[in-house]
Amino acid sequence: MTSSIMAKLNKRLCKQCKKEFQKTSPLQSCCSVACAIERSYDLNKAKREKLLCDKVKEMKKSLMRKGDYIRIFQAVFNTFIRIRDRDLGCVSCGVKVCEEFHAGHYIASTYQYLRFNPLNVHKQCSKCNTHLRGNLIPYRIELIKRIGLKEVEKLENDRHKTLELTIPELQELTKEYKLKIKKL
Secondary structure (H helix, E strand, O other): OOHHHHHHHOEEEOOOOOOEEEOOOOOOOOOOHHHHHHHHHHHHHHHHHHHHHHHHHHHHHHHOOHHHHHHHHHHHHHHHHHHHOOOOOOOOOOOOOOOOEEEEEOOOOOOHHHHOOOOOEEEEEHHHHHHOOOOHHHHHHHHHHHHOHHHHHHHHHHHHOOOOOOHHHHHHHHHHHHHHHHHO
16 A cells, blocks of 8 residues: 555544644544543543542432432332323323323322222323322222122222332332333
């Protein structure tokens, strides 16, 4: 090869200032020592910021209480319900178009055993869930159509059972329902 062809092959853009320069060594990525120092500083700064971000995430996670994990899982579970029932109307009034749909519980969510039972929770318009306090009579009628009388009576009888989820169980359920959402 001629020297002019070699010179063209050795021309590169500086990784820092983006100016064209002539390479003098095979591993050279910057046009000058100043650019190389600046690039090294920028790379190290990015690494430090990522490390700091990771440490902050770890610290936040270590400060989380059980209630925080319950809130996270509740949000994922409610999203799953709304997506699962997306083609259905409100379980109480049947409306299909609404400003906001909720994940409405047939048996109140204060009963921990039924709080995360998918048979107990269905898509419900905000009017029925909030303003009409669940609109339970039409909810029950529609629920019998959807899951059957036997299951509805079972929900009503299970109202006082207890359920204590641990933090690892809540984390596992959150992962499980996120996967279910992706599949839907």
